[in-house]
Amino acid sequence: NMFFVTLVKFPMxxxxxxxxxxxxxxxxxxxxxxxxxSECHRIARLGxxxxxxxxxxxxxxxxxxxxxxxxxxxxxxxxxxxxxxxFGQTHPPVANEIFDCMNCGRSIMAGRFAPHLEKCMGKxxxxxxxxxxxxxxxxxxxxxxxxxxxYSPYSSTASINRLSNGNPRAATGECSNGTVEEP
Amino acid sequence: xxxxxxxxxxxxxxxxxxxxxxxVPTLQEVINIKLIESGEKEQLMELVREKLTDCGWKxxxxxxxxxxxxxxxxxxxxxxxxxxxITPKGRASIPDSIKAELLQRIRTFLVSAAL
Numbered sequence: 001n002m003f004f005v006t007l008v009k010f011p012m013x014x015x016x017x018x019x020x021x022x023x024x025x026x027x028x029x030x031x032x033x034x035x036x037x038s039e040c041h042r043i044a045r046l047g048x049x050x051x052x053x054x055x056x057x058x059x060x061x062x063x064x065x066x067x068x069x070x071x072x073x074x075x076x077x078x079x080x081x082x083x084x085x086x087f088g089q090t091h092p093p094v095a096n097e098i099f100d101c102m103n104c105g106r107s108i109m110a111g112r113f114a115p116h117l118e119k120c121m122g123k124x125x126x127x128x129x130x131x132x133x134x135x136x137x138x139x140x141x142x143x144x145x146x147x148x149x150x151y152s153p154y155s156s157t158a159s160i161n162r163l164s165n166g167n168p169r170a171a172t173g174e175c176s177n178g179t180v181e182e183p
Numbered sequence: 184x185x186x187x188x189x190x191x192x193x194x195x196x197x198x199x200x201x202x203x204x205x206x207v208p209t210l211q212e213v214i215n216i217k218l219i220e221s222g223e224k225e226q227l228m229e230l231v232r233e234k235l236t237d238c239g240w241k242x243x244x245x246x247x248x249x250x251x252x253x254x255x256x257x258x259x260x261x262x263x264x265x266x267x268x269i270t271p272k273g274r275a276s277i278p279d280s281i282k283a284e285l286l287q288r289i290r291t292f293l294v295s296a297a298l
Contacts, residue, residue, distance in 0.1 A: 022286070041262045044257040047257065
């Protein structure tokens with residue numbers, strides 16, 4: 001037994017010294033161990049380790065999605081509006097969310113917004129073609145751009161965008177008009 | 184002495200009131216005080232921390248902890264648990280050179296403290 005051999009061969013003070021040193025070292029190590037554990041514990045409990053849960057959730061979702069694709073009964077278009085996408089959602093053929101047009105303030109259905117905006121801002125082809133024909137119309141185009149520095153596309157005060165001629169045209173509607181300030 | 188309640192905290196038994204007056208600090212306590220007062224303890228801590236980080240020991244311990252947390256669920260672990268998990272492994276995987284160097288330095292301090 002090493003302890004007794006040591007006791008016999010070496011003075012007690014040396015043994016004590018070695019033991020003390022080991023004890024001190026153990027203390028230091030314990031402190032550092034607690035620090036490491038504590039930091040990891042904190043990160044875990046505060047959910048700061050983003051990888052953990054997110055990865056698992058994503059893996060789960062993608063496995064689900066793959067399973068759904070593999071299942072042939074989901075993809076039949078003959079179902080009409082009941083086509084199911086890879087997340088198991090169905091979507092109507094025309095987007096049916098309703099919101100307010102930022103130009104004229106009317107309530108518009110999302111799926112009908114593009115055609116509405118065409119008319120609302122001055123229809124793409126027909127209105128512009130009519131306008132370029134007359135020279136006064138050309139003048140109108142340049143004077144129309146009174147700089148509206150408070151113009152915000154998302155404000156509901158659509159009246160800002162109305163001009164004295166009564167036609168609702170957005171101040172930033174036409175890029176050829178260089179007098180308009182962008183917000 | 185009856186101990187019919189499970190102790191949640193590891194605590195040395197309350198000392199008897201009778202030998203309060205004759206309390207002598209242990210050698211370990213004396214040394215600890217000297218270490219702290221001289222600033223040597225703090226220096227040693229920094230030294231050990233640095234060495235253990237550099238050699239990858241800290242990362243190794245963190246990996247073990249994280250694996251354990253992932254297994255148990257992050258809201259299902261106590262600090263005590265985590266400390267218990269890595270303490271034995273931590274002690275065992277200290278590189279010998281680091282241990283030897285630190286012990287040498289501590290022994291030197293002890294000798295000088297004894298003078």
